Amino acid sequence: MSAKKIVIIGGVAAGPKAAARARRLDPDAEITIIERGRLISYAGCGMPYYLSGEVHKFDSLFETTYGVIRNEEYFWREKGCRVLTRTEAQKIDRDKKEVHVENLESGEKYVIPYDKLVLATGAEPFAPPIEGLNLKGVYKLNHPDDAQKIKERLDAEEGGEAVIIGAGLIGLETADALMKLHMFCSVVELQNQILPGMLDEDMAEILAKKLTDQGIEFYLGHKVLKLEGDEDGNVTAVVTDKGPIDAELVVVAVGVRPNVKLAREAGLAIGETGAIAVNEYLQTSDPDIYALGDCVETTHLVSGKKVYIPMATTANRQGRVVGDNVTGGNTVFRGVLGTSVLHTAGFNIGRTGLGEKQARDLGYKVVTALYHGFDRTHYHPDHGMVLMKLITEEGTGRVLGAQALGQGDTVKRIDVVATAITLGATVNQLAEVDLGYAPPFSTPIDVTAHAANIVRNKVAGLAETITPRELKEKMDRGDDMVILDVRTEPQFNMRRLKDDRVQLVVLGDLRERINDVPRDKEIVVICAMGTRSYEALRILKGAGFKNVKYMEGGLQAWPYEL
């Protein structure tokens, strides 16, 4: 039997991973990676950190942990895989099982035969249909070359005003990097919220307030019409439907689209999301052709629906599966939770599973909780705040998703919830996990357990709650109610809701001043983070008050003026 020919189109992340796994399983296979670009196997996610200077050396993005550059030679010598860079796959001949390629340097065209073909063609940044994208000072951040270009520009000219188009994950990571370089950052977003693919509107609103306090300026619900430049062809402004925004540097980060051209032209099935359709073995509609990474759609493990969520983690996990299956294995890739996390402007942000809106749109009845607290014991100097929203299914108690933000370690909690969701946990099970505790790491009752306990209290009828947004709507509507602030007097004097309906009764005084609280009105209890207002609610309920709610998340989660 002659050696199996495995050909992989795409040399960034998913392709090389599949190649390396295949090599370890089949020492005799001929493995060829075809890459249009000059660079391979790079850490695309590291680009914002290279831009900011946190990653000093460009080469770091291409190095193994032991300092060897992952170039063609590395793949040949260490992995036994042939890599053809600057080589474009132009056509797949499925009948002859050949890939038609062109060497982009020499112009030479030839065919490469395959037994198994792997498509790891990735994704490309979406270019919005507007004028001015070619002006000087306009960039994207999808490829290390992009990072290099921005860096060269910033090295040549002092900062100034940067406008980022798109308030998604890459947009906000870019803003973080540019702020570290002392640029003034504005972010323009078509949707009415930041991180629209990631956070529910209420969480996004809270985060936007906090990031605004850190100096990022948001233009939400603004449609970009064009980019304007001066006579030298340098960009000067981002023109939106609500007016122009001055700009010396523009980064376009409005999302990516899967590269499916080759697959489509080869007649392979494209899924409803627009990405390549694959089965659980990551086979395309042609059983000898596999596809993985940023060019395929996958299954959401909670909803069971097809989704397009390009992620480095998915690409890597899929690489192992494809490596198995192209060498005769039978490994399954079940799907994703859409977990995503980012760091920007001192904040750690994450989500996993379904969002509240997503869940409701899918027909779930949900119970949510908003917990605001510390990631570590509050007396430990490293503590930081975490706001977590937990989304569970009414009735079954199944955990559907979580979103978290704060300067504290939110991502650990997202990982715990992701693990719980993967295994079908209920809110009771999540609350009862025996997590690790010591003061530098967590609190005796961790964030996830607190959030789960809030859900349990709500389900048990112990806690009726209202969100900051709902309270704001009631206030604006002029509802008759008492907003009972139970914080300490110094806290109240420093920062409070400016509203005639606010009444201060410090929690410790509430039992003896209970008759100062009107029994005939709706009571909304508020405090800093939600803990004391829940306690106060129980006191009021215990004293026979009927219409009492407390505001989840507390004033720390209040995204409006104070």
Place this chain on the structure above:
Amino acid sequence: MSAKKIVIIGGVAAGPKAAARARRLDPDAEITIIERGRLISYAGCGMPYYLSGEVHKFDSLFETTYGVIRNEEYFWREKGCRVLTRTEAQKIDRDKKEVHVENLESGEKYVIPYDKLVLATGAEPFAPPIEGLNLKGVYKLNHPDDAQKIKERLDAEEGGEAVIIGAGLIGLETADALMKLHMFCSVVELQNQILPGMLDEDMAEILAKKLTDQGIEFYLGHKVLKLEGDEDGNVTAVVTDKGPIDAELVVVAVGVRPNVKLAREAGLAIGETGAIAVNEYLQTSDPDIYALGDCVETTHLVSGKKVYIPMATTANRQGRVVGDNVTGGNTVFRGVLGTSVLHTAGFNIGRTGLGEKQARDLGYKVVTALYHGFDRTHYHPDHGMVLMKLITEEGTGRVLGAQALGQGDTVKRIDVVATAITLGATVNQLAEVDLGYAPPFSTPIDVTAHAANIVRNKVAGLAETITPRELKEKMDRGDDMVILDVRTEPQFNMRRLKDDRVQLVVLGDLRERINDVPRDKEIVVICAMGTRSYEALRILKGAGFKNVKYMEGGLQAWPYEL
């Protein structure tokens, strides 16, 4: 109906938590907390951090997150619970349902009637039966007063040589605190390893090496015979069966024992572990008496066995359960995983579930993996190393436990594994969790997935491995073999095994130099962390070599001389 009388003995952690929950559920109950000491509701786990100065204010250990001191007045005003400090519960009269107490200040004795009684009597540090415990300069660290006393001593006199008796969690946290105060720390331990209740011997050995490099001196397998002092009654030495160790300050930290005297005298059942026996509702053998926290035994969720593992997390979770049940609820406490974590000398250490030895002793057949890698992308400046040992059941693939150590974020991974074990995850499921990834937080394939993949590779017959300890034994035995080091030349020249059987073939050269490796000998491949040696093993296997293993964890996990 008159108000229910709930009496709680013990005011440190579990008792107040149960009281607060009970209050929220039953506004009318009379809730009384009896505490022998002067201080209540304190953060016992914070003491090492107060000692080190990381926590500046003593009061921080008693404060709520909003700055109110948790004293008698706080419990009365905010929680509606009466707290009697300096009041000792001396006898339980179960027939009359009364607790006999004495006010330790006034000497007054009286009885307190109860409908439901809760025992939260905690634990006491074990005092070894040796001379010299009363010498000046000898301390324990169990109560905030102990921390105060050590601090007063250190404020009065400059550091010097501290000896800690006991290499358990508290012992190592204390060593960390004292080292931050520039003391020279020795730790004496009766067992042949550090953290004997927490880590397997192999992991403990690796950690001990790393902590020794940080300056902690360990005396393992040393039995303390007595403490010696000078004519002024100041401690001068810890005398062991292998000789004396100079000491200017001694901290005794040889573990705690549950306070069960009151329960035992009341005729309540004591469990096989020596702690109070309770059912899943945390009821003692008297259905009107509940017990929780550091005085009770609980169930290990993996083994199903009764265990005594006092932890603040357990106390808090149990507080919620007891609060429910004394007010008519029916809530179950299922048990624990024995999760514990600590920080010392720059290292983060954790374990959850069963250890390897523990699992084998219980009759499990296990497959383990040792993974060594980074907690974040290696190009991100904040990355740190993590060494994780994963313990799984052969055949079922069920995850049984994990242990981790390193300067990186080990605890996040322990939490993920704890969540997975709670929900009965298999190693495949653990490998496939869609965890959050961005360069400041993790790597595209996280530590837990890497460790799970090693188990999967071993089970699939792709990787035969050897541990550092096993290789050392083979070397010492004089086994005929080739120790094939596949690192780069600079790495090899800097630090390597000094042994004639070592042969250097850089991984990238292995394919072309394959004939330099003897085919008739046993080959043990080594590298820095284990990644390259696995790759080399696959190359050798692919070339027909039969007897090849690689060393898990790599030389970074080598605890012996180099």
